[in-house]
Amino acid sequence: MTRRASKDRPGTFNLSVDDRGAGGFTAIMSRSLDAVFAALSDPTRRAILAMLLEDDMAVTDVADPFEMSLAAISKHLGILTRAGLISQEKRGRVKWCKLEPDALREATVWMQGFGQFEPVDLDDFEAFLERAMEG
Numbered sequence: 001m002t003r004r005a006s007k008d009r010p011g012t013f014n015l016s017v018d019d020r021g022a023g024g025f026t027a028i029m030s031r032s033l034d035a036v037f038a039a040l041s042d043p044t045r046r047a048i049l050a051m052l053l054e055d056d057m058a059v060t061d062v063a064d065p066f067e068m069s070l071a072a073i074s075k076h077l078g079i080l081t082r083a084g085l086i087s088q089e090k091r092g093r094v095k096w097c098k099l100e101p102d103a104l105r106e107a108t109v110w111m112q113g114f115g116q117f118e119p120v121d122l123d124d125f126e127a128f129l130e131r132a133m134e135g
């Protein structure tokens with residue numbers, strides 16, 4: 001839904017991305033969902049999430065199975081962190097990665113709004129990620 005310009009609201013804007021009132025919440029939610037789905041769109045990042053389902057891992061351990069530089073893995077970890085899917089914490093000299101348990105809640109709620117999706121079962125999601133890594 002768009003509104004025409006008025007003297008209080010110059011230009012045309014989309015209410016779903018307006019940063020005032022309820023539209024501000026919609027814009028924030030949209031940016032958050034965009035970040036989650038963008039992070040999940042990459043097979044390397046999905047593989048990292050599958051690895052972190054098992055336990056927290058040091059960044060160097062996360063990087064081990066991949067044939068890419070530590071800098072490239074760090075970029076993937078940054079994307080996952082900004083999306084809220086993982087957190088990173090420095091313990092001594094080692095940076096650790098941890099899967100955030102509620103990370104997919106907002107995306108799940110959004111998908112359920114279409115009435116076509118069941119709640120995400122994390123055991124099923126883990127099995128899906130393991131199958132995706134094998135194939």
